[in-house]
Amino acid sequence: MQTFVPPKGTRDCYPDDMIIRDYIFNSWEKTCKRYGFEKYDAPIFEYMQLYTHKSGEEIEKQLYTLVDKSGRQLALRPEMTPSIARMIATKGPSLKLPVRWYSIPRLFRYEKMQRGRTREFFQLNMDILGISQPTADAELMALSIDTMRDLGLTSQDFSIHISSRTLLEELFLFSGVKTEKLPMLYSLLDKQHKMPESDFNTILSEYIPEKDIQNTIKKILGITSIDEIRSINSSLKALADLDTVFSLLENYGLSDFAEFDIGIVRGLAYYTGIVWELIDKNRSLRSIAGGGRYNQLVKLYGGMDTPAVGLAIGDVVLTELLTEKGLLPKMTPRSDVFVITFDKKSHDHTVKIAQKLRNSGINCEFALKPMGIGKQMKQADAARAGIVLFIGGEEEQEGKFKIRNMKTGEEKILEKKDVTTVLKNLLPPRS
């Protein structure tokens, strides 16, 4: 007999896993709304040229491509930024800027499977479009930190590592690196910590044959503070934006989380300014989130000149971190009430009573075939029911029902006519 499994790199999501996924997604949504962000979505596949146009070679290699029955070249979305840029470009001047938008897209990248990586995964994407000032970068950084705080993570658990593509560009050009070498250099630097130093050196010498420039690059990567840069060259233009962002984060009350990290480069080709990542303090995981400015992308997709800044948090690494810190929720009751009948011949009666509870907003279950009390109790356990309501027995003949609190074992007799009111009052408020 053939066995059927989920395709390599994908995961089934059974109800126990779904509780965790929903817990994280609900927290993300709540925090985004606290910052006035609106939700959007885009198709799960796009015309291939949307990605080949600007995301860079790295992404292209990882695309799941398909051809539809009319020969259209499509690709499953590997990231959300091209889609939002396309959507903004399409609306043109009819859209009131700035917009604060978020989405929780399912994404696909054909990558080597390893810890913290699956080929099908989710991200929280947050973008502010229409603001060129670093106030938007700081607002988005604050939001990204708050999504983590809402899940119970603190400055003991993660930091936000901030740098600037503009700053690196200024430093590298100043050191003699040619403009056309920058994209490959960024891509190499983004992968620096994922490869042996000897490999890094080999590739670097291929890209930049000049020994002295190589050494300057390495010196630049050794810089640990903005003040150190200022002491080398205080006239760099990128410094002002970085200063603003760090000062704003202080006003947001989030300085504890923020550090300057010249090693943050981001792999994608379209970044144009400040870039940042959220990284766990132990640095034992891949980066939790990454983002930055991409001021050119909307225009590249045929839209108006639209400054933009965006950030994405992946679900896989974040879930690992939350598991490690013991911050994932315990299993909660699935049903408020499980109705158990002594009169197993009368399914009609059970249905009538259950439906009365459901109509009043109570989450309610019952056995769907005749069985003894013991087996019904087992089903109530499996349903993680908060309360069991016993019907069809002697109590009911006297106009009463018995209920049992499944956590404490406490039992109570109540008037039949009061049942929905009493049960509703016993239930925990819906979150």
Add this chain to the structure above:
Amino acid sequence: MQTFVPPKGTRDCYPDDMIIRDYIFNSWEKTCKRYGFEKYDAPIFEYMQLYTHKSGEEIEKQLYTLVDKSGRQLALRPEMTPSIARMIATKGPSLKLPVRWYSIPRLFRYEKMQRGRTREFFQLNMDILGISQPTADAELMALSIDTMRDLGLTSQDFSIHISSRTLLEELFLFSGVKTEKLPMLYSLLDKQHKMPESDFNTILSEYIPEKDIQNTIKKILGITSIDEIRSINSSLKALADLDTVFSLLENYGLSDFAEFDIGIVRGLAYYTGIVWELIDKNRSLRSIAGGGRYNQLVKLYGGMDTPAVGLAIGDVVLTELLTEKGLLPKMTPRSDVFVITFDKKSHDHTVKIAQKLRNSGINCEFALKPMGIGKQMKQADAARAGIVLFIGGEEEQEGKFKIRNMKTGEEKILEKKDVTTVLKNLLPPRS
């Protein structure tokens, strides 16, 4: 300049559309939970043979297929039932049956574009596995009716049309149709109302050349009640289950919605018993939902013998119906509070106050670059803010803030120290 659009058959989902999608999805989730259903999900693509194995030719023709970089033959999911059957099969005896599961999958079918149809769409899928009795069918019918009621639809707007594959099989075999003709006959009958009568007759004569059998089939399709069938042949086995279902729906208090409709067949190959559809009263739309028993599928995917019944509601036709009936929600405030500053030089101050509100759970926005009061008010309007909080003006120097209710225009002065408490009390409760 190249323009970029969403691929044919797909839709962008801008925030205004997303409010509607989320409204429907949230209602679906709430109702499913009321019936004790747990949420699950599966990968968005599966190995192709999962569909070629059992869904039938119709679905195969509509598959979006892809080949991954290791040569795996994959297909975007066109329906959810094969995935849930596979997941149940995988768990085998470790899974406590029955299960009540729901999911809101994104699905893909390469179909001809027409009203009520897109190539990328969503469904609410609800399944009960592990119960062979028609009590499960009735429970699922009740849930499907309640999902519609929760959205404001009544028995004036839609009905549940119930039939049985087993009944049709008995009637057809009894009339001389050969067993091997049944699948193509079901597929034809499922499309009967979507084609001209002459086309139907032509195809029917191809499948069933015998004139007398053709006529009997047409007579069967003209039957309007279960009693009529009973008067022809009261010994048909399928009648008992249908009787139970109709009687149970009465106990659920849902008889007003239910009607017997021998014309309901369902196109998919795997149905084995009772089948039903939700159809709008005017019959001006495609069917809103469809489902039925599929007792063989889990076993076919290598699992244990598992009776199952399932139903899917599509989002496209349902949204059309809700639009037609004026039942979609109005635009609600995006932000609770928009902070407007008189002192446009001090973004720091704005950030501090906004962050205080956010930290207390208030959804809050402010302008991200310096601008006059008029422009800030315009942004507050665009954000559909419920309340505007004015800061940095004369009032603040006296230790007070002014707030304005954006709906009524009413203004109020409050003590600076009370601001979060007062604002929280003014806000509508979170739904």
